[in-house]
Amino acid sequence: MIRATILVSGDPHSLSRGAEEVKLAIEAELSFYGLENEIEVGFGGGVTRVDLSPSVSIYPEGVIYGPVKPADGAFIVEEHLYKGRVVEHLLAPSDGLVSGHLAALPAGKEGKRYAEKRVLLRRVGVIDPYSIEDYVAHDGYFALGQALTTMTPAEVLNVVRESGLQGRGGAGFPTGLKWSFVASRPETTRYVVCNADESEPGTFKDRMILEGDPHAVLEGMALAGYAVGAHEGWIYIRGEYVLSKERLEQAIHQAEELGVLGDDIMGSGFSFHIHVHAGAGAYVCGEETALLESMEGKRGTPRIRPPYPTVYGYHGLPTVVNNVETLANVPPIVLNGAAWYRTLGTKRSPGTKLYSVMGDVNVTGLIEVPMGITLREVVDIYAGGMKEGKTFKCAQTGGASGSIIPAALLDVPMDFASMAEQGAALGSGALLICGDDTDVVDLAYILVRFFKSESCGKCVPCRVGTAQMLEALDRLRQGYARSADLARLEQIANYAREASFCGLGQAAPVPILSGLRFFREEFEARLKV
């Protein structure tokens, strides 16, 4: 008889901070007290905040400890599980964490860190990702059940459209509109593809969902399938995400056994099957048409658009391609309604957004906050301020394909439209915060080097352009460039921006262009006179 379950966070962040040793220490202590047959131990998702990792969650109480060292793990077993007392001094602070025991704090006290608004992450780090029972116990598959028994496909599509949900892969395209394109196609075979090829440098939000709450993605896909009339779905996952793939496959297997995926789901007559397709290492495959090419067993080079995948997708049939985070938004929207969703975020961009925060700040990790909060709020409040001795110089938002933004934009509300109005991109939600000692020319060099190595080679502006831009930046970095070289660099960057075939080539010059726009003097200071 199992009376308690211990979950040690098993995400890469936690593992690199000693989660394995913590688990071993807990197991050793359990057997010391002869508790190994009544208490089970396993790896769960991460709590997403690195400073609280590794974490240890104990159920059924729902108590979360973090950060936990191996010796703490042994102490927790002795105190909490053997003697029955909560170890107060090791409890994870309740701000930023949600569970049965540690409820979210109300937002907004001056000088205090705000509580996050956790919609997508509410189960991550709280449930056992290997347990479908845990997922179901936390409202899992309720939205799907509700949709299949009480709503028509058109009604599901409508709720998503009215919610104002925008694609979280970076472009912010209205999800409901995308779905309606597919739903209105004459072809009756349609597909849903989940883009889990998360490779934007600095982005690890999808990984946290996939590893911490894999069923949420499956449920979102099934709802998308129901809404658009698709019966098959694929998850295209990065080849490097070994653990995510394993957890997804396990989750699909469990969902089929339980009858919430597969044929005749919950006796509704609706069938939906999900397959996992692993990539083999190519950043460009995150571009949706390159992704489809790769799924068909080809080189991952982008297709010409239009036609868009909604018309000509996988196997040339209408296909919804949505990002992991987008799909994870769907079950709560269907369950709670569009009006509820619109209470979160801004009028133009409802909902919450996941940000992966890193760089010269005190607290790094993944946060979930309403759309429209400012970069200043992220830095000062959620990230605990700049590291000692550093002042904010710039942020690289949205990964490599985002932009370098200066302190002047710290107070712009972060949503898709407001950022675009400033010539900046929200992108994937990566926020690399850079202190005053950051060399912007060097940063641009690193970013362009990334694009050069990831260029698929299909079109000249990207293939040759990235090589030329990199060479010019290197000359500038080494102090050999003259002002004509800088003018030439800017010209090539503009060509690549205008003429590249796909988003990769169009994004490659952005670090240079945004760097020049906001920090031109630093580029000029490197010129040879």
Added chain:
Amino acid sequence: MPESVTVEHIIEKYGGDREALVEILRDVSQAAGYVTPEDLATIAQRLGLPQSQVHSVASFYSLISLKPMGKHVIRFCQDAPCHVAGGREIWEALEQTLSIPFGATTADGQWTLLTTSCIGACSVGPVMMVDDEVYGNLTPGRVREILAQVGGGV
């Protein structure tokens, strides 16, 4: 187990499906360390594809290797977040410890040193993968420790 059996077995696992070409190549590369010209020919023949196409796909993806790899493969992240967190020092430590440049394999065939794009563990950067394991918060000292641990002494 002879290599040809492995390749046949992998093709069989995917039912000889042409669409699984990328996955077949990746699995072969992972199982044998790299894909040999003979493997390319076998795969092309079994899937009914031109060899040129199979080669073209194989050369496109970074997780598919056409060259022999070391027993352990190090993939070091060279992207901006890890760079800002002190990646250059780690880069140098790896090259110095193994006495090879990036892209090369040690003479004893133990280690191959590669760069990779982001592996999604940025908040504990700098980060590297050794085979399937992710290691974060790297320092030059820790790199040497990890190499000693994984390789049983360098």
